[in-house]
Amino acid sequence: MIEHIILFGISTLFWSNLFYSFKQNYNVNNYTDYKLLRNKFSSTHAHGSIITCSFGFINKFKLLPIFWSFGYFSYDLYLCLKKLFNKDIKEYKNITFAYVIHHLFSIIAIYFMSYKIYKDIIIKTLLIAELSNLPSYYIYNYIGNNNENSIECKKIKLIQLILYPFIRIIIIGYIIYKNINIIPKILFPGVFLIYSMGLIWSFKLCNKYFKK
Numbered sequence: 572m573i574e575h576i577i578l579f580g581i582s583t584l585f586w587s588n589l590f591y592s593f594k595q596n597y598n599v600n601n602y603t604d605y606k607l608l609r610n611k612f613s614s615t616h617a618h619g620s621i622i623t624c625s626f627g628f629i630n631k632f633k634l635l636p637i638f639w640s641f642g643y644f645s646y647d648l649y650l651c652l653k654k655l656f657n658k659d660i661k662e663y664k665n666i667t668f669a670y671v672i673h674h675l676f677s678i679i680a681i682y683f684m685s686y687k688i689y690k691d692i693i694i695k696t697l698l699i700a701e702l703s704n705l706p707s708y709y710i711y712n713y714i715g716n717n718n719e720n721s722i723e724c725k726k727i728k729l730i731q732l733i734l735y736p737f738i739r740i741i742i743i744g745y746i747i748y749k750n751i752n753i754i755p756k757i758l759f760p761g762v763f764l765i766y767s768m769g770l771i772w773s774f775k776l777c778n779k780y781f782k783k
Contacts, residue, residue, distance in 0.1 A: 575682060578634065582642025589615070590646060602660070607715040609650065614708035616643040617701040624698035627684075628691065636694055640681050648674040669768060676761025683755055692750050696743060700765075703738035706731035732780050739769030 590612055597608050619639050627636035648671060654660055655667045680697075683689040706727050713724040747754070747762060754762060 575685065578638055579641050579645065582638050583645045584642070586642035586646040603715060607712065610708055610711045610715070613647065616640070617704050617708060620701040621698055624694045624701075627694045633685070633690065636697065637681055637684050640697065641678065644674045644677045644681065648678070669764070672761070672764055673768065676758060676764065680758055680761065683758070688753060689755070692746065692753070696746055699738050699742055703735045706734060728780065732776055735776060736773035739766075740773055743769065
């Protein structure tokens with residue numbers, strides 16, 4: 572337990588300093604700039620998660636994905652709570668609240684990652700979940716820089732339309748079904764929430780794409 576607390580603290584310190592570094596080297600003049608900064612911050616975690624989780628299957632690197640994600644979710648949780656209680660920001664309060672719950676359960680899941688019985692399933696799920704998120708970071712960056720109608724952005728949107736629902740609904744649904752008996756009961760509400768978010772977002776992606 573003590574080693575988890577130490578790892579949690581070091582990881583959170585790493586991510587808080589990384590966010591500060593991004594902020595210092597990124598021109599944040601308005602709220603749109605800030606959202607692009609948050610997008611870059613989350614994108615860094617997603618790309619790194621794919622790498623660290625890949626190494627995490629090797630026993631001597633088992634703490635690597637825990638270190639990488641512990642601090643990210645805790646610091647991003649802090650940023651979400653700041654936004655949630657900021658009276659000047661009116662938009663997307665419900666989505667932000669959902670992310671708060673998502674991050675809380677993610678932190679608990681990462682804690683369970685250190686136990687052998689849960690290690691592979693959680694690493695596997697985190698890896699493919701972050702893989703499904705990758706296109707959205709590039710798309711958001713294109714939108715934020717007014718390049719949504721570019722050919723590159725349209726290609727990535729198509730990749731996202733195929734990749735995200737396939738992973739979030741089919742693959743993760745299969746993982747949950749096959750491992751339902753070993754998933755810690757404390758994570759059941761989080762599993763339901765995150766899978767529901769995947770379903771809702773998949774529906775929105777399809778609806779938005781085919782409406783054009």
